[in-house]
Amino acid sequence: MSADDLLIENDRLGPGVLEVTFNRPQRRNAFTRDMYAALRDLWERTAQDRSVRVVVLRGAGGKAFAAGNEISDFLEADAVDYENWIREMFDRLWELPQVTIAAVDGVCVGGGLAVATHCDLRVATASSRFGYPIARTLGNALSGTVLFRCQSIFGESLTREMLLASRLVTAERAYGAGALTAVVPDGAGLDAEVAALAEGIAQASRVTIETTKHQLLTRARPAEASIAGEEALLREVYGGPDFAEGVRAFLAKEKPAFGG
Template identity: 30%
Template sequence: MTATPAAKPPVTTTRADGIAVVTIDRPERRNALNLEVKGLIADAVESLTADDTVRVIVLTGAGGCFVAGTDIAEMVAMTPQTHVAQRTGHVFDVLRHCPKILIAAIEGYALGGGCELALCCDMIVAGDDAAFGQPEIRVGIMPGAGGSQRLIRAIGKYRAMKLMLTGEAVKAPEALAMGMITEVAPKGGALDRALALATTITRMPPLAVRAIKEVVGLGQDVPLETALALERKAFVMLFDSADQKEGMTAFLEKRKPVYQGR
C-alpha cells in the first residue's frame, strides 16, 4: 500500500546566519490568512523571538504573492464572539510586540490582512508590481488589525482615507512615494533585497539595533518632548556597553568592529 504524502505545511521557517525567513505558502488561496495560517505565523515568530541566534526575521509569501487578504470563506459566518474566542487578531499582536527586526518581502498582493501584516514590520521591501490596499469596505467591513491606525501614521489621513473608503490598491512605486514602504526592488527580487538588508543589520551592534527599535516604537505615539527624552536616555545608556567602546575604537583604528551584544 502506497503511503499518502504528507501535506506541505502552509507556513515554513528557515534559519541561517542570524536571519530567519518565515514563508506563507498557501498557493490555492493566494496565501490568504485563515486561522491555521495566522496561528502558525504567530507560533513561528514567538519561537524565533526566543532564539538568541536570530537577529532579523523576514516575512514573505511563496508563489509570487505575499498575502491576498484574510480568508473570506472562513470569516463570512463569524460573530463578534467568534473573533474574541478564536483570537483572530493574535498574530498581529505577536508581530507588533516582537523585539527583533521584522522585514516584509512583498511580491504580488498585500491586501487587507496581508497589508496589515506588512505594516506590523519595521521595513517593507516590495517588487515593483506589488499591490497594497485595504479593500475590506468592499465586503462590508473595515480594517481590523491595525490597518487604519498604521496607515494614517505612515501616509497621513487623506491618503489613508482614500485607500480605506474606496478599497483601491496602489502599486509599489506609488506606495513608496507615499511613505508606505521602505523600497522597491525589481519584480521577483524583493526577498533577495530583504535578505541583503537583513544581513547588513546582523552586522550592526545588537544593543543599538534593539534600542533604535524600542525608541521608534514607543516614540511615535507620544508627545515630542517625551520621545526626545526616550531617545536621549537610550543614547546615553549605550555608552555603558562594550559594543560602544568596540565600535568607536575600531573606527579610530580603521578596522572592522567585532560586536558581541554586551
C-alpha cells in the same frame, strides 16, 4: 492547517535570518485560523531566540504577499472576537525584538497588508499593489489599531484612498510615501535586496536596534489605542446586513449588492 501552509527556513538569506513564507498560492496566500495560530506561537518562540537577528515574511507564488483572510473562517466564530484574536498575533509580531521585513511580491491586501504594516520594513517588486478594498468586497471595517498602523506607514491620504475609494496603491506610490524601503524589478531582485538589507542589520548593534524598537513601540502605544466604544461599533458592522451580503457574495464568487 496543512503542514506546508507556512514554510520556515533559517539562514537561506544569510546568518541569523528567519524566513517565513505563506504558502497557499492557490488562494493568494490567504490566512487561515490555523496559520494565525501558528504565527502567534512562532513569534512567541522567536522573541526568545537570540540567534535570530532578522525575520523575513513573504508569500509564495509570485502573485501575492497575502490576499487577506480565508473568509469562510468568519462563519465559524464571532467575527469581532476573531478579529481581536488575530490582532493579538499582530501585536506579537510588532513587539519582536528582531528587525522584521515584509518582502512583497504581488498583491498585499486585507490581512496581508495588516501583517506588512506591523513589520519594521517593507520591500516590494515593481508590480506589487497595496490596499484595503473592503468597502467594495466585504462591507466590514478595520479595528482602530490596524487602521493606525496603515495610517502611520502609508500616511493619511493614501490610507483614505485605500479605504474610502477602494483603490489599490502601486509600489511606486507607496515608495514615494515612505512606506517601502525599496522597490525592485519583478523577478529575482527581491531576494538580493532583502539579503543585502538583512546583512547590514545583522552587522549592526543589537543594543541599538532593540532599544530603538522599544522606544518606537512605547511612543506608538497611546496613539494606536482603540477609541472608546469601538468594539460595539465593530459588532454593529459585523452583525449588519452589508457584512452578511459581503461574505455571501464572496463565497458565491459574485459581486455584492450592498443595501447601504
